Amino acid sequence: xxxxxxxxxxxxxxxxxxxxxxxxxxxxxxxxxxxxxxxxxxxxxxxxxxxxxxxxxxxxxxxxxxxxxxxxxxxxxxxxxxxxxxxxxxxxxxxxxxxxxxxxxxxxxxxxxxxxxxxxxxxxxxxxxxxxxxxxxxxxxxxxxxxxxxxxxxxxxxxxxxxxxxxxxxxxxxxxxxxxxxxxxxxxxxxxxxxxxxxxxxxxxxxxxxxxxxxxxxxxxxxxxxxxxxxxxxxxxxxxxxxxxxxxxxxxxxxxxxxxxxxxxxxxxxxxxxxxxxxxxxxxxxxxxxxxxxxxxxxxxxxxxxxxxxxxxxxxx
Numbered sequence: 001x002x003x004x005x006x007x008x009x010x011x012x013x014x015x016x017x018x019x020x021x022x023x024x025x026x027x028x029x030x031x032x033x034x035x036x037x038x039x040x041x042x043x044x045x046x047x048x049x050x051x052x053x054x055x056x057x058x059x060x061x062x063x064x065x066x067x068x069x070x071x072x073x074x075x076x077x078x079x080x081x082x083x084x085x086x087x088x089x090x091x092x093x094x095x096x097x098x099x100x101x102x103x104x105x106x107x108x109x110x111x112x113x114x115x116x117x118x119x120x121x122x123x124x125x126x127x128x129x130x131x132x133x134x135x136x137x138x139x140x141x142x143x144x145x146x147x148x149x150x151x152x153x154x155x156x157x158x159x160x161x162x163x164x165x166x167x168x169x170x171x172x173x174x175x176x177x178x179x180x181x182x183x184x185x186x187x188x189x190x191x192x193x194x195x196x197x198x199x200x201x202x203x204x205x206x207x208x209x210x211x212x213x214x215x216x217x218x219x220x221x222x223x224x225x226x227x228x229x230x231x232x233x234x235x236x237x238x239x240x241x242x243x244x245x246x247x248x249x250x251x252x253x254x255x256x257x258x259x260x261x262x263x264x265x266x267x268x269x270x271x272x273x274x275x276x277x278x279x280x281x282x283x284x285x286x287x288x289x290x291x292x293x294x295x296x297x298x299x300x301x302x303x304x305x306x307x308x309x310x311x312x313x314x315x316x317x
Contacts, residue, residue, distance in 0.1 A: 009049045020191050029192030043143035051126040051145040072184045072216040073128045079257045084117050099266045109262045111210035117179035122154045123186040159205050178206050182214045188285050196283040204240050207260040215256045223249040235279040238271035
Protein backbone atom coordinates (compact mmCIF):
# COMPACT_ATOMS: atom_id res chain seq x y z
CA UNK A 1 0.00 0.00 0.00
CA UNK A 2 1.34 3.43 -0.93
CA UNK A 3 2.22 5.89 1.84
CA UNK A 4 0.50 9.27 2.06
CA UNK A 5 3.61 10.98 0.69
CA UNK A 6 3.71 8.48 -2.15
CA UNK A 7 0.09 9.19 -3.04
CA UNK A 8 0.75 12.93 -2.93
CA UNK A 9 3.70 12.58 -5.31
CA UNK A 10 1.74 10.38 -7.70
CA UNK A 11 -1.21 12.77 -7.72
CA UNK A 12 1.02 15.72 -8.59
CA UNK A 13 2.75 13.85 -11.43
CA UNK A 14 -0.58 12.64 -12.84
CA UNK A 15 -1.96 16.17 -12.82
CA UNK A 16 1.09 17.55 -14.64
CA UNK A 17 0.67 14.98 -17.41
CA UNK A 18 -3.07 15.55 -17.62
CA UNK A 19 -2.64 19.34 -17.72
CA UNK A 20 -0.10 19.06 -20.54
CA UNK A 21 -2.45 16.86 -22.58
CA UNK A 22 -5.38 19.22 -22.05
CA UNK A 23 -3.27 22.23 -22.99
CA UNK A 24 -2.10 20.43 -26.13
CA UNK A 25 -5.69 19.75 -27.16
CA UNK A 26 -6.55 23.40 -26.63
CA UNK A 27 -3.60 25.31 -28.13
CA UNK A 28 -1.62 22.63 -29.97
CA UNK A 29 1.11 20.31 -28.75
CA UNK A 30 4.08 22.41 -29.89
CA UNK A 31 2.89 25.56 -28.16
CA UNK A 32 1.77 23.64 -25.08
CA UNK A 33 5.20 22.00 -24.81
CA UNK A 34 7.03 25.33 -25.06
CA UNK A 35 4.75 26.85 -22.42
CA UNK A 36 5.33 23.80 -20.22
CA UNK A 37 9.10 24.21 -20.56
CA UNK A 38 8.84 27.81 -19.31
CA UNK A 39 7.04 26.82 -16.10
CA UNK A 40 10.10 26.48 -13.88
CA UNK A 41 8.14 26.02 -10.64
CA UNK A 42 6.26 23.02 -12.04
CA UNK A 43 9.41 21.54 -13.60
CA UNK A 44 11.37 21.93 -10.36
CA UNK A 45 8.71 20.21 -8.29
CA UNK A 46 8.28 17.51 -10.92
CA UNK A 47 12.02 16.76 -10.92
CA UNK A 48 12.15 16.64 -7.12
CA UNK A 49 9.13 14.34 -6.88
CA UNK A 50 10.25 12.11 -9.73
CA UNK A 51 13.66 11.57 -8.13
CA UNK A 52 12.04 10.77 -4.80
CA UNK A 53 9.55 8.41 -6.42
CA UNK A 54 12.25 6.50 -8.30
CA UNK A 55 14.99 6.39 -5.68
CA UNK A 56 12.92 5.94 -2.52
CA UNK A 57 9.42 4.64 -3.16
CA UNK A 58 10.01 2.39 -6.18
CA UNK A 59 13.18 0.84 -4.77
CA UNK A 60 11.65 0.29 -1.34
CA UNK A 61 8.65 -1.63 -2.63
CA UNK A 62 8.31 -5.32 -3.45
CA UNK A 63 5.29 -4.61 -5.64
CA UNK A 64 5.58 -6.27 -9.07
CA UNK A 65 4.76 -3.06 -10.94
CA UNK A 66 7.52 -1.24 -9.10
CA UNK A 67 9.94 -4.04 -9.89
CA UNK A 68 9.23 -3.35 -13.56
CA UNK A 69 9.80 0.36 -13.00
CA UNK A 70 13.22 -0.07 -11.42
CA UNK A 71 14.23 -2.83 -13.85
CA UNK A 72 13.99 -0.45 -16.82
CA UNK A 73 17.57 0.62 -16.02
CA UNK A 74 19.03 -2.87 -15.58
CA UNK A 75 17.20 -4.11 -18.69
CA UNK A 76 18.69 -1.30 -20.76
CA UNK A 77 22.18 -1.82 -19.34
CA UNK A 78 22.04 -5.58 -19.91
CA UNK A 79 20.98 -5.14 -23.53
CA UNK A 80 23.83 -2.70 -24.13
CA UNK A 81 26.37 -4.99 -22.45
CA UNK A 82 25.35 -7.91 -24.66
CA UNK A 83 25.28 -5.79 -27.79
CA UNK A 84 28.51 -3.83 -27.36
CA UNK A 85 30.71 -5.75 -24.91
CA UNK A 86 29.68 -9.26 -25.93
CA UNK A 87 29.60 -8.02 -29.54
CA UNK A 88 26.21 -9.38 -30.54
CA UNK A 89 26.03 -6.37 -32.87
CA UNK A 90 28.12 -8.39 -35.33
CA UNK A 91 25.22 -10.74 -36.13
CA UNK A 92 22.98 -7.78 -36.94
CA UNK A 93 25.66 -6.33 -39.19
CA UNK A 94 25.79 -9.67 -41.00
CA UNK A 95 22.01 -9.66 -41.49
CA UNK A 96 22.17 -6.14 -42.89
CA UNK A 97 24.87 -7.15 -45.35
CA UNK A 98 22.69 -10.03 -46.56
CA UNK A 99 19.66 -7.76 -47.04
CA UNK A 100 21.76 -5.13 -48.81
CA UNK A 101 23.05 -7.75 -51.23
CA UNK A 102 19.51 -8.85 -52.04
CA UNK A 103 18.54 -5.23 -52.69
CA UNK A 104 21.72 -4.53 -54.70
CA UNK A 105 22.59 -1.71 -52.32
CA UNK A 106 26.28 -0.73 -52.04
CA UNK A 107 27.29 -1.61 -48.50
CA UNK A 108 30.80 -1.05 -47.18
CA UNK A 109 30.19 0.43 -43.75
CA UNK A 110 31.01 -1.14 -40.39
CA UNK A 111 30.36 0.01 -36.84
CA UNK A 112 32.91 2.16 -35.03
CA UNK A 113 32.24 2.14 -31.30
CA UNK A 114 34.21 3.58 -28.39
CA UNK A 115 34.63 2.34 -24.82
CA UNK A 116 33.13 3.35 -22.51
CA UNK A 117 30.06 3.75 -24.70
CA UNK A 118 28.71 7.27 -24.99
CA UNK A 119 25.13 7.18 -23.70
CA UNK A 120 22.71 10.09 -23.67
CA UNK A 121 19.87 9.53 -21.19
CA UNK A 122 16.95 11.72 -22.26
CA UNK A 123 14.57 12.72 -19.47
CA UNK A 124 17.11 11.33 -17.03
CA UNK A 125 15.97 13.19 -13.91
CA UNK A 126 18.72 11.96 -11.54
CA UNK A 127 21.20 10.07 -13.80
CA UNK A 128 20.54 6.41 -12.87
CA UNK A 129 23.00 5.09 -15.49
CA UNK A 130 26.00 6.68 -13.77
CA UNK A 131 26.54 3.47 -11.74
CA UNK A 132 27.77 1.59 -14.85
CA UNK A 133 31.45 1.94 -15.69
CA UNK A 134 30.96 0.84 -19.31
CA UNK A 135 28.91 4.00 -20.02
CA UNK A 136 30.12 7.55 -20.53
CA UNK A 137 26.82 9.19 -19.63
CA UNK A 138 25.40 12.52 -20.68
CA UNK A 139 22.21 12.81 -18.61
CA UNK A 140 19.76 15.50 -19.72
CA UNK A 141 16.38 16.72 -18.49
CA UNK A 142 14.11 19.75 -18.70
CA UNK A 143 14.91 20.41 -15.05
CA UNK A 144 17.84 18.41 -13.61
CA UNK A 145 17.30 16.87 -10.19
CA UNK A 146 21.03 17.07 -9.37
CA UNK A 147 24.30 18.48 -10.70
CA UNK A 148 25.18 15.35 -12.67
CA UNK A 149 22.31 16.09 -15.07
CA UNK A 150 22.40 18.84 -17.72
CA UNK A 151 19.43 21.04 -18.62
CA UNK A 152 18.13 20.40 -22.14
CA UNK A 153 14.91 20.43 -24.15
CA UNK A 154 15.62 17.44 -26.37
CA UNK A 155 12.87 18.40 -28.82
CA UNK A 156 14.45 21.75 -29.64
CA UNK A 157 18.17 21.35 -29.00
CA UNK A 158 20.59 22.19 -31.81
CA UNK A 159 22.27 19.18 -33.44
CA UNK A 160 25.59 19.92 -35.13
CA UNK A 161 29.27 19.05 -35.17
CA UNK A 162 30.07 19.28 -31.46
CA UNK A 163 28.71 18.80 -27.95
CA UNK A 164 28.44 22.20 -26.32
CA UNK A 165 27.47 22.63 -22.66
CA UNK A 166 27.61 25.95 -20.84
CA UNK A 167 26.67 26.49 -17.19
CA UNK A 168 24.91 23.09 -17.00
CA UNK A 169 22.84 23.84 -20.11
CA UNK A 170 23.22 21.90 -23.34
CA UNK A 171 23.64 24.28 -26.26
CA UNK A 172 24.33 21.69 -28.94
CA UNK A 173 24.57 17.93 -29.38
CA UNK A 174 26.83 16.18 -31.87
CA UNK A 175 25.51 14.21 -34.81
CA UNK A 176 26.57 10.55 -35.24
CA UNK A 177 28.29 10.69 -31.84
CA UNK A 178 26.54 8.47 -29.29
CA UNK A 179 26.48 4.70 -29.04
CA UNK A 180 23.23 4.72 -27.03
CA UNK A 181 20.16 6.94 -26.64
CA UNK A 182 17.74 6.00 -23.85
CA UNK A 183 14.06 6.94 -23.58
CA UNK A 184 13.08 5.45 -20.20
CA UNK A 185 9.46 6.41 -19.55
CA UNK A 186 9.91 9.46 -21.78
CA UNK A 187 7.63 9.19 -24.82
CA UNK A 188 4.42 9.01 -22.78
CA UNK A 189 5.37 12.37 -21.20
CA UNK A 190 5.54 14.04 -24.64
CA UNK A 191 2.01 15.22 -25.56
CA UNK A 192 1.65 14.29 -29.25
CA UNK A 193 2.62 11.73 -31.84
CA UNK A 194 4.34 14.38 -33.95
CA UNK A 195 6.61 15.45 -31.09
CA UNK A 196 7.36 11.83 -30.13
CA UNK A 197 8.43 11.17 -33.71
CA UNK A 198 10.61 14.28 -33.56
CA UNK A 199 12.32 12.88 -30.46
CA UNK A 200 13.01 9.61 -32.29
CA UNK A 201 14.29 11.45 -35.37
CA UNK A 202 16.66 13.41 -33.12
CA UNK A 203 17.84 10.16 -31.57
CA UNK A 204 18.54 8.81 -35.06
CA UNK A 205 20.65 11.88 -35.89
CA UNK A 206 22.69 11.58 -32.69
CA UNK A 207 23.45 7.86 -32.90
CA UNK A 208 26.46 6.41 -34.62
CA UNK A 209 25.62 3.90 -37.35
CA UNK A 210 24.81 0.67 -35.54
CA UNK A 211 24.02 2.50 -32.28
CA UNK A 212 21.04 1.68 -30.07
CA UNK A 213 17.85 3.52 -29.17
CA UNK A 214 16.43 1.98 -25.98
CA UNK A 215 12.75 2.63 -25.22
CA UNK A 216 10.84 1.63 -22.09
CA UNK A 217 7.17 2.51 -21.97
CA UNK A 218 4.56 1.53 -19.35
CA UNK A 219 1.59 -0.67 -20.16
CA UNK A 220 -0.10 -2.87 -17.56
CA UNK A 221 -2.44 -4.60 -20.00
CA UNK A 222 -1.73 -8.01 -21.50
CA UNK A 223 0.72 -8.22 -24.38
CA UNK A 224 -1.93 -8.26 -27.12
CA UNK A 225 -4.12 -5.43 -25.83
CA UNK A 226 -2.17 -2.61 -27.48
CA UNK A 227 -0.37 -4.61 -30.15
CA UNK A 228 -1.54 -2.33 -32.98
CA UNK A 229 -0.04 0.66 -31.21
CA UNK A 230 3.25 -1.16 -30.73
CA UNK A 231 3.27 -2.33 -34.35
CA UNK A 232 2.83 1.28 -35.45
CA UNK A 233 5.80 2.23 -33.28
CA UNK A 234 7.91 -0.42 -34.99
CA UNK A 235 6.67 0.64 -38.43
CA UNK A 236 7.42 4.32 -37.76
CA UNK A 237 10.87 3.66 -36.35
CA UNK A 238 11.65 1.43 -39.33
CA UNK A 239 10.72 4.29 -41.65
CA UNK A 240 13.10 6.54 -39.72
CA UNK A 241 15.91 4.01 -40.16
CA UNK A 242 15.80 1.76 -37.10
CA UNK A 243 15.71 -2.04 -36.92
CA UNK A 244 14.18 -3.57 -33.81
CA UNK A 245 16.57 -6.12 -32.32
CA UNK A 246 14.93 -6.86 -28.97
CA UNK A 247 11.44 -6.65 -27.48
CA UNK A 248 10.06 -7.80 -24.13
CA UNK A 249 6.67 -7.27 -22.54
CA UNK A 250 6.78 -7.61 -18.77
CA UNK A 251 3.68 -7.29 -16.62
CA UNK A 252 3.65 -3.50 -16.65
CA UNK A 253 6.10 -2.40 -19.33
CA UNK A 254 7.24 -2.72 -22.94
CA UNK A 255 11.02 -2.73 -23.36
CA UNK A 256 12.52 -2.29 -26.82
CA UNK A 257 15.94 -1.91 -28.40
CA UNK A 258 16.30 -0.45 -31.90
CA UNK A 259 19.50 -0.45 -33.93
CA UNK A 260 20.33 2.46 -36.24
CA UNK A 261 20.77 0.62 -39.53
CA UNK A 262 24.10 1.02 -41.27
CA UNK A 263 22.06 1.45 -44.45
CA UNK A 264 18.66 3.08 -43.94
CA UNK A 265 17.10 1.19 -46.85
CA UNK A 266 17.55 -2.13 -45.04
CA UNK A 267 15.39 -0.82 -42.17
CA UNK A 268 12.78 0.74 -44.47
CA UNK A 269 12.51 -2.62 -46.23
CA UNK A 270 10.81 -4.11 -43.14
CA UNK A 271 8.22 -1.32 -43.13
CA UNK A 272 7.41 -1.94 -46.79
CA UNK A 273 7.19 -5.73 -46.52
CA UNK A 274 5.25 -6.04 -43.26
CA UNK A 275 2.98 -3.00 -43.41
CA UNK A 276 -0.61 -3.79 -42.42
CA UNK A 277 -3.59 -1.59 -43.38
CA UNK A 278 -3.83 -0.16 -39.84
CA UNK A 279 -0.14 0.85 -39.68
CA UNK A 280 0.55 4.57 -39.92
CA UNK A 281 3.55 6.84 -39.45
CA UNK A 282 2.55 7.66 -35.88
CA UNK A 283 3.70 7.04 -32.33
CA UNK A 284 0.49 7.01 -30.33
CA UNK A 285 -0.05 6.04 -26.70
CA UNK A 286 -3.39 4.81 -25.29
CA UNK A 287 -4.00 8.15 -23.57
CA UNK A 288 -4.11 9.94 -26.94
CA UNK A 289 -7.64 8.63 -27.49
CA UNK A 290 -8.97 10.52 -24.47
CA UNK A 291 -10.85 13.74 -25.11
CA UNK A 292 -9.36 16.93 -23.75
CA UNK A 293 -12.15 17.35 -21.20
CA UNK A 294 -11.93 13.79 -19.96
CA UNK A 295 -10.60 13.22 -16.45
CA UNK A 296 -8.76 10.18 -15.21
CA UNK A 297 -11.01 7.90 -13.20
CA UNK A 298 -8.73 5.90 -10.94
CA UNK A 299 -11.50 3.67 -9.62
CA UNK A 300 -12.72 2.86 -13.13
CA UNK A 301 -9.24 2.20 -14.50
CA UNK A 302 -8.85 -1.19 -16.16
CA UNK A 303 -5.15 -0.76 -16.88
CA UNK A 304 -3.74 -1.24 -13.41
CA UNK A 305 -5.01 -1.83 -9.90
CA UNK A 306 -5.65 1.11 -7.57
CA UNK A 307 -2.60 0.69 -5.32
CA UNK A 308 -0.21 0.24 -8.23
CA UNK A 309 -1.75 3.19 -10.05
CA UNK A 310 -1.14 5.39 -7.02
CA UNK A 311 2.46 4.27 -7.00
CA UNK A 312 3.13 4.37 -10.73
CA UNK A 313 1.29 7.32 -12.28
CA UNK A 314 2.93 6.81 -15.70
CA UNK A 315 0.89 3.68 -16.34
CA UNK A 316 -2.43 5.44 -16.64
CA UNK A 317 -2.04 9.19 -16.86
